[in-house]
Amino acid sequence: MRDNPRTRPAKAPLGRAAVVAAALALVDEVGFAAVTMRRVAQALDTGPASLYVYVADRNELMAQVYDLALAEVELPGPADGDWRERLELLVSRMIRVLSRHDDLALVALTGVQTGPHSLRVMEETLRLLREGGVDDATCAWAADLLDQHVIASALERAGWLRDQRRAADAGAQDLARAAGTQLDEVIGALPAEDYPTLHALRRSMTSTGNGDARAAWQLSAIIDGLLARRR
Structure with a gap:
């Protein structure tokens, strides 16, 4: 036919x-x-x-796409722990969701996102910060700092996921270890008298380590800093 x-x-x-x-x-x-x-x-x-x-244009479309992606973020509930545990879980979930969508997190660098799902996450972030004792005068700054952490971490993780997919296609075994080996070779070739600190920290800098542990430490350091500045 x-x-x-x-x-x-x-x-x-x-x-x-x-x-x-x-x-x-x-x-x-x-x-x-x-x-x-x-x-x-x-x-x-x-x-x-x-x-x-x-x-109106691609920028507006990508803002809508970003908001749709955030619909996948499940807000923590009372069963997930105290305010800090819930905040850490919320941030971790945002990073994981955004990183699954390539470099979509770049959208949040261009301005405040005001879609319904963005506002839903923003409301919960601010509420948890206030519950933790962050004063109203700096609550918005604290939320912005956490947003920057989410964006940077999501972009880094998205790049890692892309590399892992390429590595699987090419038959490579361990991309992270290869990157560590490359950095180790670069530092090893530097004169120790000119770069004593790089040589002293060479092993910790070139170790693949535990990515989840590193992410948890970074977020914990940010929240500790916010709590230290409470009035």
């Missing part, structure tokens, strides 16, 4: 939710930087001009 409008399956109705969902799927498939309005339109079997009915 020849393909014609009568025999062709009907396209799914186009709307903002469909556009945003298609863009998020493309981020997962080809990477954040490769997603364009044209590519999203192709995925939806439509023209790029039709997307501008729902979003």
Whole structure:
């Protein structure tokens, strides 16, 4: 049977939710930087001009995509511990969710995100900080500091996940160990009299270590600092 409008399956109705969902799927498939309005339109079997009915430009679309990704973040509850344990769990969940979507966390560097899921996470972060005794005058700064930690950690983890996928495709065994070996060789070639501290810390700097333990230490150091500045 020849393909014609009568025999062709009907396209799914186009709307903002469909556009945003298609863009998020493309981020997962080809990477954040490769997603364009044209590519999203192709995925939806439509023209790029039709997307501008729902979003003003790529920046607005990516902000919506970022917000949709945060819908995957489950807020901790009372059973997850005290305010600090819940805050640490919330931050860890945000990092893990965002890192699964390539470099999508870059969106949060361009401005305040005001989508419903972003506001949901922001509300819970601020509430937990206040419960922990951070005063209102600096609560917003504290939340911003945690956001910066989330963004940086998510981007680092996303890069690590990309490298792991490439390593699996290439048949490499241990990318992290290779990176440590490279740094070890660089430090080893430096004159010790000019770089005594690098040589003294060479073993700890080049060890692959425990990534989860390092992430937990970083977050703990941030929260300890916030608590130390309570009035």
